[in-house]
Amino acid sequence: MMSQYTPMIQQYLSIKAAHQDAFLFFRLGDFYEMFFDDAVQAAQILEITLTSRDGGSQDRIPMCGVPYHSSAGYIKTLVENGYKVAICEQVEDPKQAVGVVKREVIQIITPGTVIDDHLLQDRENNYLVSIERENDLFAYVLCDLSTGELKGYTYIGNQLSFIQLLLSQGVKEIVGDEELHTDWNEKMSLNGQASISVQQETTVEEKFQHLTIDITPLPLLKAAGRLFHYLNYTQKRSFQHLKPVEYQQNDLRMKLDAFSKRNLELTESIRAKGKKGSLLWLLDSTMTAMGARKLKQWVEEPLFVKKTIEKRLQLVEELINEFFIREEMKEQLKSVYDMERLIAKISYGNASPRDLVQLKRSLLSVPVLKEKISQIPGEYASEIYEKMKDHKELAQFLDSAVHDEAPVQIKEGGIIKKGYNAKLDEYKDASMNGKAWIAALEQKEKTETGIKSLKIGFNKIFGYYIEVTKSNLSMVPAERYERKQTLANAERYVTPELKEKERIILEAEEKISGLEHTLFLEVREYVKQYIPGLQQLASAISELDVIQSFAAISEQYRYVRPTVSEDGKVNIVGGRHPVVEKVMDAQEYVPNDIFLNNERNMLLITGPNMAGKSTYMRQLALTAIMMQIGCFVPAEQAELPMFDQIFTRIGAADDLVGGQSTFMVEMLETNFALTSATENSLILLDEIGRGTSTYDGMALAQSIIEFIHERIQAKTLFSTHYHELTVLENSLPSLKNVFVSAVEENGSLVFLHKVIDGQADKSFGIQVAELADLPQDVIQRAKTILQTYEKQEKNEALPIQEVSAAKEEVQESQLSLFAEKSTVSRKRDLKENDVLKDLKALNVLEMTPLEAMNALYKLHTKLK
Numbered sequence: 068m069m070s071q072y073t074p075m076i077q078q079y080l081s082i083k084a085a086h087q088d089a090f091l092f093f094r095l096g097d098f099y100e101m102f103f104d105d106a107v108q109a110a111q112i113l114e115i116t117l118t119s120r121d122g123g124s125q126d127r128i129p130m131c132g133v134p135y136h137s138s139a140g141y142i143k144t145l146v147e148n149g150y151k152v153a154i155c156e157q158v159e160d161p162k163q164a165v166g167v168v169k170r171e172v173i174q175i176i177t178p179g180t181v182i183d184d185h186l187l188q189d190r191e192n193n194y195l196v197s198i199e200r201e202n203d204l205f206a207y208v209l210c211d212l213s214t215g216e217l218k219g220y221t222y223i224g225n226q227l228s229f230i231q232l233l234l235s236q237g238v239k240e241i242v243g244d245e246e247l248h249t250d251w252n253e254k255m256s257l258n259g260q261a262s263i264s265v266q267q268e269t270t271v272e273e274k275f276q277h278l279t280i281d282i283t284p285l286p287l288l289k290a291a292g293r294l295f296h297y298l299n300y301t302q303k304r305s306f307q308h309l310k311p312v313e314y315q316q317n318d319l320r321m322k323l324d325a326f327s328k329r330n331l332e333l334t335e336s337i338r339a340k341g342k343k344g345s346l347l348w349l350l351d352s353t354m355t356a357m358g359a360r361k362l363k364q365w366v367e368e369p370l371f372v373k374k375t376i377e378k379r380l381q382l383v384e385e386l387i388n389e390f391f392i393r394e395e396m397k398e399q400l401k402s403v404y405d406m407e408r409l410i411a412k413i414s415y416g417n418a419s420p421r422d423l424v425q426l427k428r429s430l431l432s433v434p435v436l437k438e439k440i441s442q443i444p445g446e447y448a449s450e451i452y453e454k455m456k457d458h459k460e461l462a463q464f465l466d467s468a469v470h471d472e473a474p475v476q477i478k479e480g481g482i483i484k485k486g487y488n489a490k491l492d493e494y495k496d497a498s499m500n501g502k503a504w505i506a507a508l509e510q511k512e513k514t515e516t517g518i519k520s521l522k523i524g525f526n527k528i529f530g531y532y533i534e535v536t537k538s539n540l541s542m543v544p545a546e547r548y549e550r551k552q553t554l555a556n557a558e559r560y561v562t563p564e565l566k567e568k569e570r571i572i573l574e575a576e577e578k579i580s581g582l583e584h585t586l587f588l589e590v591r592e593y594v595k596q597y598i599p600g601l602q603q604l605a606s607a608i609s610e611l612d613v614i615q616s617f618a619a620i621s622e623q624y625r626y627v628r629p630t631v632s633e634d635g636k637v638n639i640v641g642g643r644h645p646v647v648e649k650v651m652d653a654q655e656y657v658p659n660d661i662f663l664n665n666e667r668n669m670l671l672i673t674g675p676n677m678a679g680k681s682t683y684m685r686q687l688a689l690t691a692i693m694m695q696i697g698c699f700v701p702a703e704q705a706e707l708p709m710f711d712q713i714f715t716r717i718g719a720a721d722d723l724v725g726g727q728s729t730f731m732v733e734m735l736e737t738n739f740a741l742t743s744a745t746e747n748s749l750i751l752l753d754e755i756g757r758g759t760s761t762y763d764g765m766a767l768a769q770s771i772i773e774f775i776h777e778r779i780q781a782k783t784l785f786s787t788h789y790h791e792l793t794v795l796e797n798s799l800p801s802l803k804n805v806f807v808s809a810v811e812e813n814g815s816l817v818f819l820h821k822v823i824d825g826q827a828d829k830s831f832g833i834q835v836a837e838l839a840d841l842p843q844d845v846i847q848r849a850k851t852i853l854q855t856y857e858k859q860e861k862n863e864a865l866p867i868q869e870v871s872a873a874k875e876e877v878q879e880s881q882l883s884l885f886a887e888k889s890t891v892s893r894k895r896d897l898k899e900n901d902v903l904k905d906l907k908a909l910n911v912l913e914m915t916p917l918e919a920m921n922a923l924y925k926l927h928t929k930l931k
């Protein structure tokens with residue numbers, strides 16, 4: 068029953084009812100208070116004291132609070148933990164309020180909508196994503212509120228891969244309808260990486276329609292509509308800095324799924340989980356935070372449009388040639404601040420005076436930057452030049468209005484420059500004169516009274532006073548001095564003329580701070596009209612920054628400009644893995660060639676462990692990605708086609724992902740690659756099939772190779788330790804064997820890291836054992852056993868399936884079934900048929916890894 072509570076608690080409860088999914092920060096004087104469950108939970112998370120208060124009911128109400136002035140840190144903790152915070156302020160003057168002061172939620176701070184510096188990473192975007200789902204189509208809009216960027220996508224595929232993709236892009240918050248909310252919250256393991264919010268409404272309101280003019284797919288429009296409603300609901304203000312939704316058409320980009328991104332260590336290294344050791348880390352020589360974010364976006368979304376790739380490559384080449392111009396550009400870029408986020412703050416109305424100074428400083432670098440870029444030939448350079456309006460007038464205006472040393476706070480004064488506003492200057496003069504007059508008065512009184520230690524001071528309660536120490540009291544002119552305050556060893560006095568001056572000074576100061584505040588708000592408001600132009604400028608600067616970074620890195624590591632091949636040919640001479648090369652200290656990286664064309668589109672790579680198989684495969688993928696983001700590539704010479712997708716799969720035994728990689732996951736990933744790849748894709752399969760028993764694994768590996776060879780014809784590199792598979796070269800015309808060589812030299816095994824056509828010598832395992840000084844008897848015996856095995860294998864070698872027959876049998880979406888059919892069918896008995904049925908019935912996409920393990924275990928036991 069509401070009525071049992073005090074009116075204030077009733078007000079609290081009714082506001083809380085509308086904000087169930089957020090911590091309600093309820094403003095009471097200088098504190099934000101929380102009550103009931105919010106208080107109990109927040110006290111725990113924030114490690115603050117839980118108290119209670121009387122709220123009119125029988126029981127006391129749990130309560131905790133944080134001071135308004137230090138609330139930022141607490142909000143940060145909550146938001147970083149995935150929670151939302153609804154800020155509820157008093158919206159009327161408590162002095163004028165009748166009854167309980169009116170309060171309203173003025174903003175809801177959520178993980179995906181933060182724009183405050185201390186809640187954001189400089190060099191990373193902070194994404195909120197809004198989703199509209201229609202069967203297996205996901206339309207979604209990525210929004211970074213702190214920069215105003217909106218990007219629209221469509222994705223077709225299974226839910227799990229889609230979520231992985233979102234998480235790999237660093238999405239902090241997901242907005243969907245109630246169904247998605249329930250579905251994902253209950254069934255999908257987001258591991259606290261992103262929070263899910265609900266917004267049902269999907270129509271695009273009129274005031275946002277200018278942001279969606281380029282959007283045609285209806286589901287995408289709905290996703291955008293949902294996003295805008297959510298922004299409205301949480302932020303409760305206008306968004307002048309939101310840029311139109313850029314529709315990222317699928318056929319204009321290289322598609323990379325989350326597994327591949329992770330396996331290729333594009334933005335994060337697998338072991339350390341940090342940026343270090345990733346491709347992004349290697350390529351990042353950007354000077355600005357905006358450039359760093361743009362680079363990350365480019366790395367995550369390589370292009371599939373030859374013209375744009377060439378355009379970028381051209382500018383990289385020009386900048387490599389123009390070392391001095393590039394160096395001067397770099398100097399200028401260093402003084403460009405994070406304009407995108409400054410603009411967002413201006414639009415939000417919370418830019419500080421210092422932010423405006425940073426904006427001005429950034430603008431002052433533009434003319435020099437423009438002059439430099441104007442000296443560079445080419446289409447892209449002039450495009451950037453055109454987008455770089457220097458906004459001289461705005462720079463001058465800001466320079467005339469705001470002090471260079473302006474504070475962060477807007478209430479402190481000291482913001483507006485002299486000469487900007489006559490009235491303000493007048494008040495400042497008055498205050499200055501008054502202060503000078505007081506300094507003079509002190510001198511005068513000293514002489515007149517003869518009290519050398521007499522001084523004039525000021526405090527907030529008594530204002531200006533004349534202070535005389537006890538020992539000098541006899542010299543005080545009692546007729547003029549009026550006593551004001553007595554201290555332990557001094558008396559304080561005022562005189563009528565001092566009072567009068569004080570009035571003038573204090574009045575002036577009050578007016579100054581009031582007027583400075585008003586003027587600053589005006590200045591900030593005025594800047595708003597420049598937002599679109601400034602955004603264009605910011606985007607031009609960030610692109611220039613990325614390209615200069617490419618040029619710097621390409622020059623430093625001797626990369627070359629690749630040629631985009633039109634006929635699917637890969638011809639890389641002296642190629643290197645850029646990151647491995649960079650982190651190698653003592654040894655030299657051994658360059659390798661890669662040649663592929665339509666008659667040779669699959670390489671089966673063998674070689675001892677640690678020889679460099681994975682490195683060789685990744686080298687090709689990274690080279691392709693570098694080309695498709697417009698950077699030079701690590702090789703002496705490189706020609707390669709644009710790939711529409713790259714798939715990288717790693718055998719489960721490698722277990723790279725902290726124990727998560729079970730055989731089931733490996734198969735799921737492989738399934739995804741096989742069903743989505745086209746002949747324009749690149750597939751890297753590293754030791755696939757390794758996570759199960761030898762014959763199983765080999766059978767799967769072989770059938771996967773056959774499938775790709777016949778059905779997909781994608782460029783494929785397949786590394787394996789199953790030497791038996793090398794016989795496939797005889798039956799599959801476009802498959803070729805290569806191996807990574809190693810030799811024994813003076814009794815030690817030396818990895819040459821050189822990739823050569825043909826197949827590897829298999830006996831290195833025993834050689835390694837020999838190196839480890841195992842007894843000669845053991846080694847000799849092992850060699851004999853090995854020979855026996857080899858003989859047996861020759862007799863038993865699995866016949867290569869009639870490929871066309873396999874083709875008939877293959878079921879595209881059910882890899883395990885397909886693998887089973889094409890290879891093991893000879894041995895199948897009824898029991899196995901049963902197991903198959905069970906397997907078919909599993910709803911794999913809805914299972915947790917643990918459930919999958921259990922199911923797998925059950926099937927396995929049945930077969931025993």
Ligand code: ADP
Nearest residue numbers: 655656657675676677678679680681682683820
């Ligand atoms: P594999 O996949 O054959 O087990 P990796 O590709 O993981 O082997 O390579 C093992 C190590 O060998 C790498 O970590 C790297 O240090 C080194 N390596 C690989 N390729 C080269 C190369 N071309 N030149 C120099 N060192 C290399």
